[in-house]
Amino acid sequence: MRGPLESQAEELSALAFYMDRGLAYIPADHSGYQLLDASACATLDFALRIFRPQITLKNWHISEQRTAVANNARAFSEGQVWDENGILIASMTQQTMLRPKPGFIPRI
Numbered sequence: 001m002r003g004p005l006e007s008q009a010e011e012l013s014a015l016a017f018y019m020d021r022g023l024a025y026i027p028a029d030h031s032g033y034q035l036l037d038a039s040a041c042a043t044l045d046f047a048l049r050i051f052r053p054q055i056t057l058k059n060w061h062i063s064e065q066r067t068a069v070a071n072n073a074r075a076f077s078e079g080q081v082w083d084e085n086g087i088l089i090a091s092m093t094q095q096t097m098l099r100p101k102p103g104f105i106p107r108i
Contacts, residue, residue: 004058011055015081015090016048019063023077024096027070040099044074052089060084073099 005011022029024041035041065079078093 008054011057012050014057015050015055016092018057019048019079019081019090019092020046020094023065023079023092023094024075024098026065026067026077027075028098030067037100037104038098039101039104040097042097043094044097045095047093049091050089051091052083052087055089061089070098073097 005014020043024043025035025038028035028038028041061081061083063079063081065077067075067077069076075096075098076093077096078091080088080092081090083089
């Protein structure tokens, strides 16, 4: 961020950006592949659920991301963010397309 977040809309926008980072590429990243190994990596569908009425990102938060399933160039991943008191403040789920480059030979 270049400056302080001055409104709840800015806080929620920053939270959405923070939660979206890397969800689409978790399966490939955990398999040791680089982003450049993909010919397409795109979000097909996502949902962001906010569970707290006011969010302040200047406080400490912890996040977790995981992929529930990945197969046939598609993946379904989920991320959560908790505040400094361990309260879940938001969840994001994402269905993504993750297609390898033509001729790509996966590691076995």
